[in-house]
Amino acid sequence: MKKLINSADTVLEESLDGLAAAHADILLLGADRKFVRRRNLKPGKVALISGGGSGHEPLHAGFVGHGMLDAACPGQVFTSPTPDQMIEAAEAVDTGAGVLFIVKNYEGDVMNFTMAAEMAGREVASVVTNDDVAVEKSTYTTGRRGVAGTLIVEKMVGAAAEKGMPLAALKTLGDDVNRRTRSMGVALLPCTVPAVGRPNFTLADNEMEMGVGIHGEPGRRRVPLASADAIAADILGAILDDLEPSKGSEVLLLINGFGATPLIELYLMANSAKRILDGAGVTATRFLIGSYVTSLDMAGTSITVSVLDGQSKELWDAPVxxxxxxxxM
Amino acid sequence: MKKLINSADTVLEESLDGLAAAHADILLLGADRKFVRRRNLKPGKVALISGGGSGHEPLHAGFVGHGMLDAACPGQVFTSPTPDQMIEAAEAVDTGAGVLFIVKNYEGDVMNFTMAAEMAGREVASVVTNDDVAVEKSTYTTGRRGVAGTLIVEKMVGAAAEKGMPLAALKTLGDDVNRRTRSMGVALLPCTVPAVGRPNFTLADNEMEMGVGIHGEPGRRRVPLASADAIAADILGAILDDLEPSKGSEVLLLINGFGATPLIELYLMANSAKRILDGAGVTATRFLIGSYVTSLDMAGTSITVSVLDGQSKELWDAPVxxxxxxxxM
Incomplete structure (x- = not known):
């Protein structure tokens, strides 16, 4: 295992300390590093809280700040945070307008956020994201997995919360953005969890995992390595079949790197994906290209398509x- | 070779097309993709142009826009751009106040930018960056290599140009920022140039290359894999010995990923580096953490320290x- 770490036991703590030092103008850590919260809260605004296993950085702590989350609760690598983390985060950032949890659809996360909602003693609603079209049931999931589309939900709901939208409407909006959003990924190389010390799956030199999950969970099939165009066609075929955007739709295109994929390749994938969308009569008018929802040092990419309308464009473009x-800003 | 590409011959072109599609509000491509330029120029502002071999994305094209570069000339992967690229870029973005070239110290780049300056038929000055303390002479360099510190020069000089600073003063400023800035890197895994198809150097499972260059050039020594703290101490020891910042100095700390290093590790390195700087009586008050000056899919990191004063803090903080x-903004 080749990683820039001191000890497998302290990766999360040390990384959070680095995050807090580097972005002290935006965020600070809760007691015992149970959560990352905005430094400055906005009284009367609904508090948005997300979280999940670590290893997907910058998701979620990197999205704490004006226009997105109020707090993020990091679990250990690929491990759900515990309910006390969400309860303490809610206590810290709820200014009286209630709390919205944004939760990726994994059994541990859903269970722990649900417990936290019941035990928090305050008004809480939840949006569960499940944008991954690859599989209907996976290693840690019943139903579809929540993956990179989660950041789009966090951005759009975050912008609406900033403008003063109340809790029930934010919940409706989040569910709606989730429904308009689909993702699928491919892995070229596996990832290694520090505490495990060896790759969490194996791929031959000429193989890739089509439909991989963000913890390296199996996807649809193990296939021979293919060109960027063929990968984009395969992924977008699955996404568009499921999403069924009407001809002439405007979409947000997110090309996400899994952690070990360089930007030169992600921009090349963006070019392939855009051409395929154009051919399908769908126009990408918003783009996000980079490694935002990662899987430690996994090589590969996911493509996310989110259908836009006037409201969602405004929310995406809003200051963050x-x-x-x-x-x- | 596992890469998201269609053909080794078209990686650069396709990636530039993706960049241009994704950031059409900021930039556009010159004819034959010879350069990437700002969409909107600011008349009377000195034009800043950089460039170099590709494979270091987002450097340089990702820094074209308000507050940084006016144009970037991308060569093929790890290959200098040719003088016609810089000449045509200068023709496109010089609004009459002259042109400043920002050039990393590699023989091919320096030669080609020098030829372009002589042939451009307009007022041109050049800043050559050489922030890498690892070695005094390298595979493609006489003198020190220009590496991640280049982006700090581009940011600070870019902010000053935006405020109307004239060409001669920008040249002086760029040289001064370069002199205040030192970097050194370490590679854990090599990179693979698409047209070559195999890793450009080899490292055993327990080895790393201390002082590696951004093309995988040899560094100071091949050493056993070490902890993040030990790596940070080694690199910062070399930097501080050379830079000799006075006690109580404020610095900008850049923790740069080489392309295949996940953010969780870079924030952990930031934490290690900050602690060591604190111990040396030097305070990091500005941070940049991410993969900004990469080496394709190389795993590893570089640390850059730039001594700040009132002017350079203002220039760093200026809108970009x-x-x-x-x-x-």
Whole structure:
């Protein structure tokens, strides 16, 4: 295992300390590093809280800040956070307008966020994301997995919360954005969990895992390595079959790297994906290209398509100031 | 070779097309993709042009936009751009106030930018960056290599140009920022040039290359894999010995990933580096953590320290709106 770490036991803690030092203007750590929270809260705004296993950085802590999350609860690598983390985060950032949990659809996360919602003693609603079209049931999931589309939900709901939208409407909006959003990924190389010390699956030199999950879970099939165009066609075929956008739709295209894929390849994938969308009569008018929802050092990419309308374009374009996404402020 | 590409021959072209599609609000491509330029120029501002071999994305094209570069000339992977690229870029973006070239110290780049400056038929000055303390002479370099510190020069000089600083003063400023800035890197895994198809050097499972260059050039020594703290101490020892910042100095700390290193490890390195700087009586008050000056799919990191003063803090904090760096606008 070749990693820039000191000890497999302290990766999360040390990385969170680095995050907090680097972005002290935006965020700070809760007691015992149970959560990452905005430094400055906005009274009367619904508090948005997300979280999940670590190893997907910058998701979620990198999205804490103006226009996105109020807090993020990091579990150990690929391990759900515990309910006390969400309860303490809610206590810290709820200014009285209630709390919205944004939860990726994994059994541990859903169970722990549900317990936290019941035990928090305050008004809580939840949006569960399940944008991954690859498989209907996976290693840690009943139903579809929540993957890179989660950041789109966090951005759009975050912008609406910033503008004062109340809790029930935010819940409806989040569910709606999730329904308009689909993702699928491919792995070229596996990832290694520090505490395990060896790759969490194996791929031959000429193989890739089509439909891989963000923890290296199996996808649809193990296939021979293919060209960027063929990969984009396969993934977008699955996404568009399921999403069924009407001809002439505008979409947001997210090309996401899994952690070990360089930007030169992600922009090349963006070019392939855009051409295929154009051919399908769908126009990408918003783009996000980079490694935003990662799987430690896995090589590969996911493509996410989110159908836009006037409201969602406005919410996407709205100011955001977090460690990982910043624009218009 | 596992890469998201269609053909080794078209990687650069396709990736540039993806970049241009994704950031059409900021930049556009010159004829035959010879350069990437700002969509909107600012008349009367000195034009800043950089460039170099590709494979280091987002450097340089990702830094084209308000507050940084006016144009970037991408060569093929790890290959200098040719003088006609810089000449045509200068023709496209010089609005009459002259042109500043920002050039990393590699023989091919320096030669080609020098030829372009002589042949451009306009007022041109050049800043050559050489921030890498690892070695005094390298595979493609006489003198020190220009590496991740180049982006700090581009940011600070870019902010000053935006405020109307004239060409001669920008040249002086760029040389001064370069002199205040030192970097050194380490590779854990090699990179693979698409047209070559195999790793450009080999490392045993327990080895790393300390002082590696951004093309995988040899560094100071091949050493056993070490902890993040030990790596940070080694690199910062070399940097601080050379830079000799006075006690109480404020610095900008850049933890740069080489392309295949996940953010969780880079934030952990930031934590190690900050602690060591604190111990040396030097305070990091500005941070940049991410993969900004990469080496294709090389795993590893570089640390850059740049000594700040009132002017350079203001220039660093000034608004920037590029594909890869965005803040305050």
């Amino acid at each position: 100031h977090t460690a990982a996404l910043r624009w218009r | 709106h590029t594909a890869a760096l965005r803040w305050r």
